[in-house]
Amino acid sequence: MLGGRSPVRAGNERLASVRLGVREGLPYIPLDSVAFNQGGAIPVRYTADGEELTPPLQWQDVPKGTRSLVLLVEDPDAPTPQPFVHWISLMSPDVRTLGFMLRPGTSTVESGRNSLLRTGWVGCAPPRGDQAHHYHFQIFALDRELRLGSHPGRSALLRRMRGHVVGFGELVGTYSREHAH
Numbered sequence: 171m172l173g174g175r176s177p178v179r180a181g182n183e184r185l186a187s188v189r190l191g192v193r194e195g196l197p198y199i200p201l202d203s204v205a206f207n208q209g210g211a212i213p214v215r216y217t218a219d220g221e222e223l224t225p226p227l228q229w230q231d232v233p234k235g236t237r238s239l240v241l242l243v244e245d246p247d248a249p250t251p252q253p254f255v256h257w258i259s260l261m262s263p264d265v266r267t268l269g270f271m272l273r274p275g276t277s278t279v280e281s282g283r284n285s286l287l288r289t290g291w292v293g294c295a296p297p298r299g300d301q302a303h304h305y306h307f308q309i310f311a312l313d314r315e316l317r318l319g320s321h322p323g324r325s326a327l328l329r330r331m332r333g334h335v336v337g338f339g340e341l342v343g344t345y346s347r348e349h350a351h
């Protein structure tokens with residue numbers, strides 16, 4: 171392996187939404203950010219090259235009967251066999267925003283483990299020289315109440331979510347270190 175870069179990439183087929191069988195016809199949850207638009211560049215301040223702030227997000231139209239919301243942010247372009255997990259957040263169904271003003275430990279928000287085995291947001295940091303990576307901010311509405319307890323990682327979370335997704339939304343942002351300051 172020349173250059174120390176793995177040729178392995180998880181790819182979109184390994185995103186949580188695909189693994190969970192999210193399909194057309196499920197109620198759509200519009201997910202937006204004031205920091206970037208759908209398909210747009212994520213500003214440096216939200217990356218490992220900047221302040222590593224949590225990107226501000228908001229959503230609406232959560233389906234009736236939702237008992238939990240899960241936000242999962244993944245990078246399928248990372249040189250890893252599974253998407254790199256940047257953030258796992260579990261919320262009560264009444265929450266409509268997350269962002270850099272978020273205080274950890276609030277009663278309505280719990281965090282799971284990201285790919286660095288920490289809780290909370292880990293900023294975008296694609297390998298230098300890679301083309302722009304795509305960061306999939308995925309929100310899932312579940313018909314069951316979930317508690318994370320011991321801060322599970324992606325695999326454990328997906329097992330607990332399977333068969334319970336009643337709504338879905340996605341916002342994709344991009345980031346490349348070629349344009350970082």
